[in-house]
Amino acid sequence: MVITSLADGVISGVESVTSGVSAALFDRPLRLGVTGLARSGKTVFITSLVANLLDRGRMLQLAAAREGRIEAAFLQPQPDDTVPRFDYENHLAALTGPTPHWPDSTRAVSELRLSLRVRPAGLLAGLPGPRTLHLDIVDYPGEWLLDLGLLDKSFADWSAEVLARIANRPQAQDYLAAQGAADPAAAHDEPQAQALAAAFTGYLHAARADGFYDCTPGRFLLPGDLAGSPVLTFAPLRSVESPPRGSLWREMERRYEAYKSKVVKPFFRDHFARIDRQVVLVDALSAISSGPQAVEDLRHAMVDILSAFKPGRNHFLNRLLGGKRVEKILFAATKADHLHHSQHDRMTAIIEALTREAQDRARFAGAETAALALAALRTTTEEMRHHDGGELPCVRGTLLDSGRQVACYPGALPEDPAQLLVPAQQGATRWLEGDYQAMRFAPAPLTLKHGSGPPHIRMDRAAEFLIGDAL
Ligand SMILES: Nc1nc2c(ncn2[C@@H]2O[C@H](COP(=O)(O)OP(=O)(O)OP(=O)(O)O)[C@@H](O)[C@H]2O)c(=O)[nH]1
Ligand SMILES: [Mg+2]
Numbered sequence: 001m002v003i004t005s006l007a008d009g010v011i012s013g014v015e016s017v018t019s020g021v022s023a024a025l026f027d028r029p030l031r032l033g034v035t036g037l038a039r040s041g042k043t044v045f046i047t048s049l050v051a052n053l054l055d056r057g058r059m060l061q062l063a064a065a066r067e068g069r070i071e072a073a074f075l076q077p078q079p080d081d082t083v084p085r086f087d088y089e090n091h092l093a094a095l096t097g098p099t100p101h102w103p104d105s106t107r108a109v110s111e112l113r114l115s116l117r118v119r120p121a122g123l124l125a126g127l128p129g130p131r132t133l134h135l136d137i138v139d140y141p142g143e144w145l146l147d148l149g150l151l152d153k154s155f156a157d158w159s160a161e162v163l164a165r166i167a168n169r170p171q172a173q174d175y176l177a178a179q180g181a182a183d184p185a186a187a188h189d190e191p192q193a194q195a196l197a198a199a200f201t202g203y204l205h206a207a208r209a210d211g212f213y214d215c216t217p218g219r220f221l222l223p224g225d226l227a228g229s230p231v232l233t234f235a236p237l238r239s240v241e242s243p244p245r246g247s248l249w250r251e252m253e254r255r256y257e258a259y260k261s262k263v264v265k266p267f268f269r270d271h272f273a274r275i276d277r278q279v280v281l282v283d284a285l286s287a288i289s290s291g292p293q294a295v296e297d298l299r300h301a302m303v304d305i306l307s308a309f310k311p312g313r314n315h316f317l318n319r320l321l322g323g324k325r326v327e328k329i330l331f332a333a334t335k336a337d338h339l340h341h342s343q344h345d346r347m348t349a350i351i352e353a354l355t356r357e358a359q360d361r362a363r364f365a366g367a368e369t370a371a372l373a374l375a376a377l378r379t380t381t382e383e384m385r386h387h388d389g390g391e392l393p394c395v396r397g398t399l400l401d402s403g404r405q406v407a408c409y410p411g412a413l414p415e416d417p418a419q420l421l422v423p424a425q426q427g428a429t430r431w432l433e434g435d436y437q438a439m440r441f442a443p444a445p446l447t448l449k450h451g452s453g454p455p456h457i458r459m460d461r462a463a464e465f466l467i468g469d470a471l
Contacts, residue, residue, distance in 0.1 A: 078113040
């Protein structure tokens with residue numbers, strides 16, 4: 001499917017040139033969506049991608065860069081006036097300044113346009129002059145994709161489902177008690193509605209912090225400028241027989257519907273539906289170190305997130321997209337610099353297995369998919385250390401919390417991903433074999449060589465997969 005559409009593009013392009021139309025017609029924008037759950041590495045990924053496309057010394061696996069066909073790369077005003085600009089300069093300054101630090105957490109959609117002037121290759125090589133690819137990079141929280149599942153659900157169904165799911169979670173006990181004490185059929189009382197919404201939001205935050213990913217509605221965690229508004233002041237309630245007008249239940253139902261139509265649908269219409277290529281970033285290592293439950297939960301979240309890319313089952317999205325589909329999806333395990341490179345293949349196998357169900361669906365929808373382990377910013381160096389008569393493949397870096405330089409061995413990932421995924425699926429509470437250490441490294445002070453972006457692992461491969469064919 002991708003090959004066909006590409007071939008179509010080439011043929012119509014050649015026709016338009018032979019018919020004397022300017023090659024400027026080739027200048028077309030390509031929208032690259034970058035998503036992932038909170039803290040998965042979206043901001044650092046985009047910052048590094050842009051910096052490394054501007055200065056391409058470390059992008060040898062990107063064919064157009066290696067062949068010297070990219071004549072210029074520059075940032076331009078983005079096409080959408082109402083979307084915040086991705087704060088590239090500040091994020092880069094944070095990562096590469098004199099006292100390097102990680103950029104702040106970001107809480108909403110943002111966008112940046114990078115334009116690449118390229119000399120065409122292959123069939124188009126004979127064309128006069130370079131053409132320009134406008135790459136519109138869009139950063140949006142993966143949590144917002146999870147909300148797609150709400151569109152087909154009534155308030156009653158959603159409530160029942162959520163209450164059943166959280167019944168045994170310790171993080172939810174306060175909310176469940178508050179909800180149990182409230183009478184859904186009683187007259188709506190705003191302070192009570194606010195208290196319930198606050199308690200439910202508290203549960204979502206606690207669950208998220210403990211590694212649960214099924215934390216919708218997504219905007220409750222990332223409200224942006226909607227904080228405190230009625231569309232975010234609802235919570236799941238137990239069902240009652242024909243709740244009267246003006247009851248708490250009816251008002252919550254109304255707000256739930258408003259959330260769907262005023263928050264969820266506009267996001268899909270204005271951002272999601274326009275994406276051509278997509279990266280889904282996954283911090284699998286953190287999930288693995290949190291334990292089997294977190295891994296199983298992450299797998300579920302991936303299935304849910306990716307269901308947005310197989311819109312067949314969702315009427316709203318189907319109508320919205322018409323025939324348009326995302327052409328390529330890259331699943332990337334981030335922060336691969338936490339592992340010695342000898343473990344990267346295993347990390348890739350895990351990310352493939354973790355997203356297999358989701359990938360199969362996307363493939364079904366006609367998108368080309370790939371999986372990769374990468375680090376947007378490499379913070380470590382590798383070394384072998386003697387231990388118990390053997391050699392341990394370690395990484396050395398500066399720990400974020402203590403500022404200490406350490407050589408770490410995070411644990412051996414299994415060769416067969418099933419060794420992690422199967423116990424996770426079967427509800428194991430801890431790993432039987434092996435222990436995985438969570439670490440956070442600080443970005444290392446850098447002196448960037450002229451013409452080179454920040455050090456990374458496989459960002460060039462990621463770029464080749466995502467945009468190589470368009471260059
Ligand atoms: N070692 C290492 N750590 C990384 C890398 N990328 C991200 N991190 C870590 O992950 C954290 C989150 O990265 P961000 O890029 O801010 O993640 P995000 O997905 O934008 O997070 P939110 O905006 O909060 O959703 C950073 O503060 C770093 O601690 C990387 O390439 N290497
Ligand atoms: Mg961010």
